[in-house]
Amino acid sequence: MVTVSLSCRTGPAVRAPATEHAAGASLLELVVAISLTAVLAATVGGLLVTQLRVVARVAEQVRTAETVRIAIGVLQGELRRVAPGDVRAVSADSLALRAFRGYGIPCARVGGSLHVRYRGDRLPDADKDSALLVTAAGAGALRLLAAGTAAHEQCAAGAGERVLQLQFADVPDDIALVLIYESGSYHIASRALRYRLGGAGRQPLTAELLLSGSGFQTADPDVRLRLVTVRGVLDVAAPFGMGGVP
Amino acid sequence: VSAVRHRRQEGRAGHARQGGALLLTLLLMFIIDAVVLTTMYFAIMERRLSRNADAALRLRLAAQSAASTALSPWPSELDALVPGAAPVRVADGITHDGVGYEAHVEALAGALVLVRAEARTPAPVHGRAAAATLWLRPALPHDYDVAPAALSALTVVLQDAATLSAGGEPCGGAAALRVTVEPATGSATVEGDIHVLDGAADIISFLPALLARAAAGAPVLGSAEDLTITGDTAGVIVAAGNITLAAGTAVRGLLIAGGDLVIEDGATLTGAAHAGGAARVAGAVVLDVCRAIDAAVAAALARPLPLPRRPAVPGF
Numbered sequence: 001m002v003t004v005s006l007s008c009r010t011g012p013a014v015r016a017p018a019t020e021h022a023a024g025a026s027l028l029e030l031v032v033a034i035s036l037t038a039v040l041a042a043t044v045g046g047l048l049v050t051q052l053r054v055v056a057r058v059a060e061q062v063r064t065a066e067t068v069r070i071a072i073g074v075l076q077g078e079l080r081r082v083a084p085g086d087v088r089a090v091s092a093d094s095l096a097l098r099a100f101r102g103y104g105i106p107c108a109r110v111g112g113s114l115h116v117r118y119r120g121d122r123l124p125d126a127d128k129d130s131a132l133l134v135t136a137a138g139a140g141a142l143r144l145l146a147a148g149t150a151a152h153e154q155c156a157a158g159a160g161e162r163v164l165q166l167q168f169a170d171v172p173d174d175i176a177l178v179l180i181y182e183s184g185s186y187h188i189a190s191r192a193l194r195y196r197l198g199g200a201g202r203q204p205l206t207a208e209l210l211l212s213g214s215g216f217q218t219a220d221p222d223v224r225l226r227l228v229t230v231r232g233v234l235d236v237a238a239p240f241g242m243g244g245v246p
Numbered sequence: 247v248s249a250v251r252h253r254r255q256e257g258r259a260g261h262a263r264q265g266g267a268l269l270l271t272l273l274l275m276f277i278i279d280a281v282v283l284t285t286m287y288f289a290i291m292e293r294r295l296s297r298n299a300d301a302a303l304r305l306r307l308a309a310q311s312a313a314s315t316a317l318s319p320w321p322s323e324l325d326a327l328v329p330g331a332a333p334v335r336v337a338d339g340i341t342h343d344g345v346g347y348e349a350h351v352e353a354l355a356g357a358l359v360l361v362r363a364e365a366r367t368p369a370p371v372h373g374r375a376a377a378a379t380l381w382l383r384p385a386l387p388h389d390y391d392v393a394p395a396a397l398s399a400l401t402v403v404l405q406d407a408a409t410l411s412a413g414g415e416p417c418g419g420a421a422a423l424r425v426t427v428e429p430a431t432g433s434a435t436v437e438g439d440i441h442v443l444d445g446a447a448d449i450i451s452f453l454p455a456l457l458a459r460a461a462a463g464a465p466v467l468g469s470a471e472d473l474t475i476t477g478d479t480a481g482v483i484v485a486a487g488n489i490t491l492a493a494g495t496a497v498r499g500l501l502i503a504g505g506d507l508v509i510e511d512g513a514t515l516t517g518a519a520h521a522g523g524a525a526r527v528a529g530a531v532v533l534d535v536c537r538a539i540d541a542a543v544a545a546a547l548a549r550p551l552p553l554p555r556r557p558a559v560p561g562f
Contacts, residue, residue, distance in 0.1 A: 037266075040270060044274060044277075047274075047277065051280075051281050054281070055280075055281065055284055062288055069295070080560075081558075081560035100560040102560070103562065105352065105354065107330065119562040120560075120562050121562065134358075134556065134559075135356075136354070136357070136458065137356065137461035137462050138380070138382075138461070138553045138555045139555065140556070158333070174355050176356060176358045177354055177358070177559065179559065179560070
């Protein structure tokens with residue numbers, strides 16, 4: 001108790017010089033504090049702006065990389081399925097080809113239609129598909145697909161197969177395989193990879209992030225097609241017919 | 247009282263300064279955390295994407311490899327495979343990196359067979375890739391003797407100017423004839439003994455497969471009709487009808503005719519020849535087993551052959 005009372009009494013006397021010092025130094029403290037705050041704010045602000053720019057740039061690079069990845073994936077997927085004769089034209093900004101969507105193994109023949117055991121990305125569509133009929137001699141005969149309907153009763157389908165009835169104007173006798181394809185073209189326009197099915201418009205497949213200068217290059221159309229997606233940085237070569245050919 | 251008030255004011259000011267520092271620190275930490283988390287997110291996503299691409303590539307390569315190698319060698323049980331029959335599994339296994347694969351062969355029309363291979367990875371990846379290739383089945387059985395004699399035919403007529411001889415050892419062999427009826431040799435020049443062997447028709451049974459190879463673009467000179475050779479040539483030459491070697495021509499290799507074989511005066515065949523009909527020889531026939539075998543090997547007659555025009559078909 002005594003200690004407490006002493007402390008209360010002597011407190012102001014001991015603290016008086018400090019109070020005076022604090023009152024006199026408050027302006028300096030304020031200036032220093034403001035200066036430090038300004039420096040700190042400038043530093044943090046600059047850091048923030050820099051980091052935001054970095055984040056924006058990284059995000060842009062990621063989106064560009066994703067766009068390039070999609071473009072490469074789409075085109076490699078298509079080109080793995082084609083033979084040199086399936087590519088109809090290549091220019092700096094376009095690639096026209098027949099894009100395969102499935103194949104059928106003939107299992108029965110009823111009149112002018114073939115029954116096939118079919119595998120593919122999707123079912124045949126008479127509105128946009130044609131067929132390459134591979135004969136027993138390995139030659140190909142082109143036919144427009146008139147109709148494609150399910151016909152489960154004709155043949156037994158294996159795992160992953162569907163039995164379809166495909167109708168054509170005429171069918172040669174010795175058909176070994178039916179390859180279903182759609183005629184389309186890929187374009188690089190307005191900085192995006194686009195696909196054009198037949199006479200339809202060009203539908204974008206990617207964001208418009210490809211750099212100017214992206215396009216197709218081919219020195220030897222029988223051997224290689226090269227997609228340059230980002231000038232000087234990414235250069236992907238896609239050999240034709242790499243579907244397991246030795 | 248004033249001292250206590252002052253201390254309280256000082257305390258409040260002190261707390262206020264600590265709070266500002268805390269806010270600034272929190273803001274800075276938030277920014278740094280955001281940057282770090284964003285970078286980590288992108289890094290993780292990129293790693294997942296690259297792993298996914300790597301797994302897809304491994305799957306595709308496993309499927310393509312299975313489709314490419316399934317028919318090497320050609321299993322003898324596939325000789326009886328006919329169109330419409332259920333696919334036969336010819337390969338299965340697991341690669342060293344854990345990708346399971348299997349390949350099936352199915353007969354299509356003619357000499358074509360389809361090899362379809364599928365590769366899978368188990369859970370949790372659940373990856374799948376498929377590849378398909380078109381092949382021509384072997385035109386001749388494995389180890390088939392393509393040159394048991396200089397000439398195989400229903401009957402052999404050696405005309406006056408004809409010579410029948412054997413090439414140099416070890417590829418010469420005996421200058422034998424392989425006929426189903428006795429030959430009419432006439433006054434031809436024959437070096438050494440003529441051995442008459444039974445059975446001249448067996449190789450002719452492979453003619454459709456040989457013609458299919460030729461039609462598909464394999465390295466076989468073929469004709470679905472008669473064939474007349476007027477210039478020097480080499481290799482495997484097949485025709486559904488007659489084969490005629492015009493006077494003055496030199497042919498090296500293996501000749502197989504569904505009909506008659508005519509070797510005119512002045513023409514030379516080095517190798518071996520087989521005919522489903524008669525062989526009428528006015529020129530020279532030099533049995534050279536090595537020439538005939540080399541031609542058969544070069545044309546891969548006893549092996550399955552990727553379809554020259556379109557070896558790969560889309561794998562689904």
